[in-house]
Amino acid sequence: MTDDPPNPALLPAGLSDVLPPEAEREAMLVEILAETFARHGYERVKPPLLEFEDSLLAGSGAAVAEQTFRLMDPVSHRMMGLRADTTPQVARIAATRLARIPRPLRLSYAGQVLRVQGTQLAPARQLPQAGIELIGAESAAADAEVAAVAAEALGAVGILGASLDITLPRLAPALLDAAGVEGEDRRRLARALDRKDAAAVAEHAGRAGGAALLLPALLAAAGPAEGALAVLAEQDLPPAARAIADHAAAVVAAVRAAAPGLRITLDPVEFRGFRYHTGVAFTIYGPGRVGELARGGRYLSGEEPATGMTLYPDAVLRAVPAPATRLRIFLGEGTDAARAAALRAEGHATLARLVPTDTAQSLRCTHELDGAGRLVPVVESERWPMSR
Known part of the structure; x- marks a missing residue:
């Protein structure tokens, strides 16, 4: 007996066809986002799907190395990677092809990425991305600009009531450094912070002493930005941590000026998922329970300061009202x-x-x-x- 022929519609796990009318909706949405970016001076670049592995995974690309598909180039016989994120490619373009262009650079992009694994909540492995990168500017105004432009772009596609969550992924490490917490004690305290386990944070911080004693209050401060900033202002932070807190306050003030209606929250000790960020990090959530629509923050583009935001069109589509059907x-x-x-x-x-x-x-x-x-x-x- 012969096996039945494979179903030609069957695709690998995490991959899917996008059919009418959803494919058209996604394409139109991406162009609206791109037009908003362009109106703020962000110029579009289009990096290739594949690059040599050593350049693709350099710098911030190392953070997605485990999610990158690899294959051998039959022409050069060198290993290549299929992008799992577009930001590292934009950083390469800025450092090479656009090295002589005056800074700051404002660049935008839109395209697909492919990842080795999805997550339990988001099993898709091929994802659309659209985003902006502001390279060569190290200021609160630059960080605020990418957050405000992303929020404006979401508003342009019909998402009202989005909220911006700001995190400071370097603040907790700065406090642990100041307290001299290392080894297993540091790992235990980091796990407790990651799990938002207030009792465990208090226990481990009390054992560590020093600047670590500030962590329970900062963990409890998460919430509306003004309240969290007030708690930060009250603390006797060591110099490195104080600089981070002061920058966060300046970013919040700049975002308020650029996007007065945007709801802003601040979590001083959150650091999950921001492995390559060097300053403030952002997540934009949609209204209700539509989830994460964008993510970004400050990082190093090669040796240059940079900040950016990546929007997820598939998630955005789920959050916007369905448009009137084209006749x-x-x-x-x-x-x-x-x-x-x-x-x-x-x-x-x-x-x-x-x-x-x-x-x-x-x-x-x-x-x-x-x-x-x-x-x-x-x-x-x-x-x-x-x-x-």
């Missing part, structure tokens, strides 16, 4: 070309009869023209459903 209008023989062009100019799709068997129903049209050239709805029950 699909059937054009029979002899339809006036000017009338058809006018319909397309209004944003509708026109589908012309090519063979005698073409009908409004077979082409899944929503409308057709009657004898007077007026739009007439096609009975929905007679239209063919999209194959899924």
Whole structure:
């Protein structure tokens, strides 16, 4: 007995086809995001899907090394990597192809990334990204700009009520350094902070002493930015930690000025998922329970200070209201070309009869023209459903 032939529609785990109308919605959404970026002076770059492994995983790219697919280039016989994140590629472009361009550089991008594994909550391994990178500026105003532009771009696609969560991934390490906490004691305290285990943080911090004693209060301070900043201002922070806190206060003030209606929260000791960030880090959440829509923050682009934000169009699509469906209008023989062009100019799709068997129903049209050239709805029950 022979095995059944494989189903040609079967795809590897974490990969999927995007069908109409979702594919068109995603493409249109990405272009709206890109247009918002462009209006703030961010110029678009388009890095390749594949690069040599040693350049792709250099610098901030090392943070996604475990998520990067690798393969041998049959031409050069060198190992290549398929990007798992676009930011490291933009950093390479800035350091090489655009090295002589005056700073700061404002660059944007949009494209797909592929990762070795998804997560339990987000199993997809191929993901769309769209984002901005501001390279060569080290200031609170630069950090605030990328956060405000990202929030504006989300507003442009219809997301209202988003919130910006600011974290300081270098603050807790600075306090542990000042307290001289190392080895297993440091790992235990980091795990307790990661789990938001207030009792364990208090226990381990009390044992460590010194600047570590500030951690319980900072853990409890997470919440609206003004309240968290007030707690930070009250603490006797060592110099390195004080500089981080003061910069965070300046960033919050700059974001408030640029985006007055944006809700801002601050978690001083959160550091999960920000392995290559060197300053403030950002996450933008949508209203309700739509989850994480964007992530970014300050990092090093080679040797240059940089800050940026990556938006996730697939998550954004789930958060925005579904737009009105584009009308699909059937054009029979002899339809006036000017009338058809006018319909397309209004944003509708026109589908012309090519063979005698073409009908409004077979082409899944929503409308057709009657004898007077007026739009007439096609009975929905007679239209063919999209194959899924």
